[in-house]
Amino acid sequence: MSYLLNIETATKNCSVALAKGGKTILCKEIAEEGYSHAERLHVFIEEIIKEAGITLQDLSAVAVSQGPGSYTGLRIGVSAAKGLCYALNIPLIAIDTLQALASQVTVSSGLIIPMIDARRMEVYSAVFNPNLEKKREVLAEIITENSFEDLQESIYFVGDCAEKCKLVLTKKNHIFLEEIKYPSAKEMSALSYEKFKVSDTVDVAYFEPYYLKDFLITTSKK
Incomplete structure (x- = not known):
């Protein structure tokens, strides 16, 4: 049975889930106004792997929320997912953020x-x-x-x-349905497993998040 790591960082919710055979077995997430993804994401990954009693080498693939969503959040999630896939030589799976949200x-x-x-x-x-x-x-x-x-x-x-x-x-x-506010890595488990079974993966080197709109940098006027 395959272990898949799911990463969701497209919104204020920083979420990581470990799935086995398409079923979520562990999930850690937190939604904060300050977007704490950079501080939380790798900690959550390490904690989940440790609590599951496995190693990173036991992962068969990593799935990441592809957007649309927060530019910074997506960059953090995709960068982490790419790094893991490259280091472990495993496939990367991209999941539609809005589909994951709708699946709740x-x-x-x-x-x-x-x-x-x-x-x-x-x-x-x-x-x-x-x-x-x-x-x-x-x-x-x-x-x-x-x-x-x-x-x-x-x-x-x-x-x-x-x-x-x-x-x-x-x-x-x-x-x-106001109780369903953010996409979660928990709901990515079934979606990513279906893609994993048919080898529906993306290129680790060239994959980019789906921003939908260009990221604009503005400078203050003096």
Whole structure:
């Protein structure tokens, strides 16, 4: 049975999970306002490997959340995953961050729209059916009262945008599951194992996170 290490750092949640055969057996995570990924990530990895009673050499692959999300968070997670894969000579698996977030919802009908906060009223979002099949590609979009008006089914919104988005998304079919706020490495386990079984991997040397938008550096005016 294969051990896979899953790393999720696309949002404020710094999350690491160890999975065996697609099932999460250990997870460590913390969501902090200050984005403590750089300090926490490698500690979490070391602790999980030790608690599981295995070594890094027992890993068959590393999966990382590919975005969209925080530029800095994604860079930290992907850099750590690449370093492990390169050192251990094992494959790297990329997981859609929004799909991992959507996978926390269990419904039999309707649509699931995971959203990750960008700025002001902008979000990163996608549309999935209950089987986690993508019905609309990822977009960076401004949320207004007319957003998703073409969708008549029940819509389940998840992510860290509920507080601002529920003020404008007020139609009867709009349902906010506010307890599901961040993507977690726990939900990556099943997704990464399915990709591992069919060798759906990415190139360790050339893989880059899916930022969706360019990272802008601004300088203060004197």
